[in-house]
Amino acid sequence: xxxxxxxxxxxxxxxxxxxxxxxxxxxxxxxxxxxxxxxxxxxxxxxxxxxxxxxxxxxxxxxxxxxxxxxxxxxxxxxxxxxxxxxxxxxxxxxxxxxxxxxxxxxxxxxxxxxxxxxxxxxxxxxxxxxxxxxxxxxxxxxxxxxxxxxxxxxxxxxxxxxxxxxxxxxxxxxxxxxxxxxxxxxxxxxxxxxxxxxxx
Numbered sequence: 001x002x003x004x005x006x007x008x009x010x011x012x013x014x015x016x017x018x019x020x021x022x023x024x025x026x027x028x029x030x031x032x033x034x035x036x037x038x039x040x041x042x043x044x045x046x047x048x049x050x051x052x053x054x055x056x057x058x059x060x061x062x063x064x065x066x067x068x069x070x071x072x073x074x075x076x077x078x079x080x081x082x083x084x085x086x087x088x089x090x091x092x093x094x095x096x097x098x099x100x101x102x103x104x105x106x107x108x109x110x111x112x113x114x115x116x117x118x119x120x121x122x123x124x125x126x127x128x129x130x131x132x133x134x135x136x137x138x139x140x141x142x143x144x145x146x147x148x149x150x151x152x153x154x155x156x157x158x159x160x161x162x163x164x165x166x167x168x169x170x171x172x173x174x175x176x177x178x179x180x181x182x183x184x185x186x187x188x189x190x191x192x193x194x195x196x197x198x199x200x201x
Contacts, residue, residue: 066134
């Protein structure tokens with residue numbers, strides 16, 4: 001942007017000469033920006049069905065991490081692959097506010113998200129490993145899905161986590177999705193919390 005501004009100043013001093021170099025430079029930058037965007041994101045709109053399918057994949061991934069942990073496998077790698085597959089940390093900023101985080105509430109990096117799901121990171125001492133509880137089932141119940149902006153879809157509702165003893169925990173969520181260049185939905189916002197519980201109840 002600074003280079004373009006300088007070119008504009010120079011061209012202003014040469015009022016009688018065509019500013020073809022500046023025009024070409026601007027065109028090249030515009031094409032490069034469009035190309036970069038095209039490489040990262042799909043031009044296809046996001047459908048509600050794709051959101052529901054992505055939610056199922058997310059729930060299956062949480063269960064799978066817990067299963068690998070229970071079988072004494074490499075659950076950290078499983079969780080890392082899950083985050084890489086489901087979240088958009090390689091595409092843009094990700095706004096992630098996990099359910100059971102109080103000291104470091106927001107996890108804007110890949111490593112911070114990984115710590116939340118499997119623990120073991122001294123920088124996030126509060127993390128016990130949400131996904132290695134473990135869970136046997138995750139069920140989404142959408143109150144609504146908004147996809148009228150085409151390039152992003154937002155879903156809100158409750159999801160239910162069933163543990164190995166059959167106990168079910170209800171959690172509130174908001175997820176925002178974008179579609180990457182392969183056509184896969186990736187999470188760029190994830191906020192979840194336990195339902196409000198008035199003191200004394």
